[in-house]
Amino acid sequence: MMLVEVTAPAAGALPVAVLRDHLRLGTGFDLGGADDGAETAALAGFLRAAVATVEARTGKVLLARRFRLRLEEWRDPEGQPLPLAPVEAVEAVGIADAAGAAVPVDPAAWRLVPDMQRPVLAPVGTFLPAVPSGGFAEITFRAGFAAEWAGLPADLAQAVLLLAARYHEDRSFEGSAGALPFGVSALIERWRSVRVLGGRGQSRGRA
Incomplete structure (x- = not known):
């Protein structure tokens, strides 16, 4: 079996501005303003990594x-x-x-x-x-749940923001790549599938 991602999420679908506001309120970091291209690119990278992690843990595609x-x-x-x-x-x-x-x-x-x-x-x-x-x-x-960020389930969207913020705050994240923060794990738990019988899925919560 080989699975290939043919298209990427729509341009601008990642909530970079939302993450910037979240970090400013939660950590007090000065992120250099909305026009800081390098910081914007870095935040987008943290969001992509967080989306990929949440999708891998849940088997759910967030952005269509x-x-x-x-x-x-x-x-x-x-x-x-x-x-x-x-x-x-x-x-x-x-x-x-x-x-x-x-x-x-x-x-x-x-x-x-x-x-x-x-x-x-x-x-x-x-x-x-x-x-x-x-x-x-x-x-x-x-x-995917939606083409735009606003269409995602609230708990999955929040899990991505929390995880992206974690990646930003601890940029090395060494020794913790296999573990999720408790808050993120709690938010995605109901979306996870238990794979049994060679891959057949069984819901842990929401169907």
Whole structure:
């Protein structure tokens, strides 16, 4: 399995100004003003790192973007689970032979079964189309809560801000890369999935 991020979040979607205000109120640091390009770039970097960490811990995509999943075989031809949520739409499904020649699958042959923990690409009939030996299936889908920061669930948005502030305040963060601050862990806990049975998701809270 190979998952590739095809598009990045929309330009300007990261809440740099919100993080700047949060840091000023919480720490009293002088960040050099809104026109400080170097500081703005640094804050955006901390936000990207925090978003990536929260997404990795929860399996949820925060800011909407497009992904491509490549599979050498279906995990289950009666319904292929997708590794991220929430999925807004499956845009295309293709099947390639051993030579890499891809043929699109008719959209009438598949459908998206939305789920906050484990969305599924399901066949309209009995099975998804067979993947040739040496070939692969490719699914292009769009996932994320919202294109803009204001559309994110409040607890996940706050978790990102807290974590980005932590990265800013402790820029080395050495020895703590595997641990999240307690406040961040508490905010994301209900969104996490427990993966069992080879990757099947089970909600720890919100469905």
